Amino acid sequence: MVNERSIARVLLTINAIGFVKNDPIRFKSGILSPVYTDNRKLPFFPKHWRIVLNGKRKLIKDRGLKFDVIAGVAAGGIPHSAALGFIMKKPSVFIRKETKDHGTAKLVEGGDVKNKTVLLIEDLVTMGGSSLSAVQALRDEGATVKDCLVIVNYGFPESAREFKKAKVNLHALAPFTVILTEAISMKKCSAEQAQNVREWLKDPWTWTKKREPKK
Numbered sequence: 001m002v003n004e005r006s007i008a009r010v011l012l013t014i015n016a017i018g019f020v021k022n023d024p025i026r027f028k029s030g031i032l033s034p035v036y037t038d039n040r041k042l043p044f045f046p047k048h049w050r051i052v053l054n055g056k057r058k059l060i061k062d063r064g065l066k067f068d069v070i071a072g073v074a075a076g077g078i079p080h081s082a083a084l085g086f087i088m089k090k091p092s093v094f095i096r097k098e099t100k101d102h103g104t105a106k107l108v109e110g111g112d113v114k115n116k117t118v119l120l121i122e123d124l125v126t127m128g129g130s131s132l133s134a135v136q137a138l139r140d141e142g143a144t145v146k147d148c149l150v151i152v153n154y155g156f157p158e159s160a161r162e163f164k165k166a167k168v169n170l171h172a173l174a175p176f177t178v179i180l181t182e183a184i185s186m187k188k189c190s191a192e193q194a195q196n197v198r199e200w201l202k203d204p205w206t207w208t209k210k211r212e213p214k215k
Contacts, residue, residue, distance in 0.1 A: 007174040008182040019189040032208040039123035067119035076123035095134040107137040114142035128159035
């Protein structure tokens with residue numbers, strides 16, 4: 001049965017989720033983090049990837065998501081959107097993070113999305129910046145974008161506010177709170193590490209400020 005727990009266990013089994021004991025890593029947004037997520041590992045494990053793709057299909061059906069085209073955000077979302085489009089027999093495109101300095105100089109590649117309803121696919125949402133930039137790029141091309149489907153969502157209040165402001169519904173296969181519960185069960189992290197991650201999830205900026213290297 002595909003559910004949030006089974007997706008979480010898949011990611012933990014292939015070590016797509018890791019916990020940093022000492023030196024936190026820094027995200028693009030600037031925050032420090034005691035965890036990392038690398039969903040780019042999934043295509044290397046086709047049996048596990050199939051579970052994730054089936055999870056997406058189930059979520060789409062259960063929530064009644066309607067769309068004409070599937071779009072993936074470069075680079076992490078592209079393999080997932082392409083595979084899902086193939087399985088569901090839907091056209092798929094991808095969105096660049098920036099235009100090329102040659103060719104058509106387009107952000108949306110692969111097909112015309114004008115007057116189409118597009119389901120955006122992303123592998124991970126942290127603060128939501130790259131996903132919402134992709135939403136805007138699609139809307140600039142005349143597409144309607146109401147839903148974004150991700151594998152993992154950290155669930156930060158800031159990202160929730162930004163998606164609401166953009167009028168985009170965010171759907172996650174595995175909220176990080178569920179991943180954390182399964183990580184403890186699978187002995188992938190200690191109770192102490194888990195508590196540290198919970199504090200980070202609640203307020204990543206304050207957590208970061210307390211751990212910034214002293215100048």
